[in-house]
Amino acid sequence: MKNALVDPPQRYRARMVRVLDHIDRHLDDDLDLDVLSGIAAFSKYHFHRQFTAVFGLTVHRYVQLARLKRATHRLAQARGSSVTDVALEAGYDAPDAFARAFRQRFGQAPSAFRAAPDWAALDAAFSTFHHARSQLMPSFSSDDVTIRELPSTTVASMTHVGDPATIPATVARFIAWRQANGLTDPDLPIYGIFPTDTRVTAPAEFRMQICVATDREIAPNDDGVEAATIPGGRVAALRVLGTAGEDLEPAALFLYRDWLPGSGEDLRDFPLYCERKKFFPVVPAHEAITDLFLPLR
Numbered sequence: 569m570k571n572a573l574v575d576p577p578q579r580y581r582a583r584m585v586r587v588l589d590h591i592d593r594h595l596d597d598d599l600d601l602d603v604l605s606g607i608a609a610f611s612k613y614h615f616h617r618q619f620t621a622v623f624g625l626t627v628h629r630y631v632q633l634a635r636l637k638r639a640t641h642r643l644a645q646a647r648g649s650s651v652t653d654v655a656l657e658a659g660y661d662a663p664d665a666f667a668r669a670f671r672q673r674f675g676q677a678p679s680a681f682r683a684a685p686d687w688a689a690l691d692a693a694f695s696t697f698h699h700a701r702s703q704l705m706p707s708f709s710s711d712d713v714t715i716r717e718l719p720s721t722t723v724a725s726m727t728h729v730g731d732p733a734t735i736p737a738t739v740a741r742f743i744a745w746r747q748a749n750g751l752t753d754p755d756l757p758i759y760g761i762f763p764t765d766t767r768v769t770a771p772a773e774f775r776m777q778i779c780v781a782t783d784r785e786i787a788p789n790d791d792g793v794e795a796a797t798i799p800g801g802r803v804a805a806l807r808v809l810g811t812a813g814e815d816l817e818p819a820a821l822f823l824y825r826d827w828l829p830g831s832g833e834d835l836r837d838f839p840l841y842c843e844r845k846k847f848f849p850v851v852p853a854h855e856a857i858t859d860l861f862l863p864l865r
Contacts, residue, residue, distance in 0.1 A: 691733035720800035723779035813858035836863035
């Protein structure tokens with residue numbers, strides 16, 4: 569006779585994913601085994617092995633990588649924060665210990681990374697972490713899609729060309745340009761435009777645009793920032809919450825594969841794009857909000 573109390577696979581997975589969500593929301597708290605096993609409602613004597621079996625890395629390693637990922641963004645983008653500040657935020661008592669862990673994991677000292685980040689090495693080092701976080705990807709339904717009419721928006725645009733793993737380097741350059749040009753108001757809308765698809769485009773040929781809304785004239789510059797316009801019109805809008813906004817491919821796939829064929833809509837001649845309403849590391853990862861837009865006729 570089957571045990572009626574056995575968890576269905578989806579419920580078991582949901583209990584484990586609940587732990588990842590808790591870690592995101594409490595990254596600065598004490599995330600010990602008792603706390604996390606309690607979140608999953610599993611015995612602490614077995615939870616460590618269960619977590620490793622599901623996600624491919626230990627609880628301790630996952631928490632460490634989550635804090636180090638936030639640290640890499642702080643180093644690259646928050647130039648006002650010292651390495652010591654970043655080390656303490658990452659849970660290290662001293663910058664020396666942080667530097668050793670950072671160098672061992674990424675092959676660069678924190679100061680060297682800040683000066684010249686090796687984003688490809690960073691992406692490889694986080695591969696198991698990214699795999700674990702892929703379990704947080706939400707499922708979407710047609711009820712999540714709304715048809716909206718958006719106005720035309722003038723923007724300052726920087727184009728990223730090359731391996732998607734190096735997008736953070738372009739983001740850091742764009743942030744530096746915005747700071748130098750007084751475009752740091754948090755209320756200014758931030759956009760991403762995706763004319764190519766990572767699934768069918770060779771990494772060297774991948775392109776995307778990173779934009780900030782502004783009516784200012786863009787002076788000639790050496791950073792490759794140009795004036796551009798996101799045309800107004802009808803869009804299918806899908807809101808993506810939390811860490812799912814770090815990888816918009818599942819949301820894009822849902823729009824193209826599942827929603828569009830049954831919608832009766834036709835596509836407009838403009839690429840898929842998004843607005844970053846709230847984004848990491850300005851807000852904690854679980855508070856991020858991204859609106860993905862599919863242009864319609």
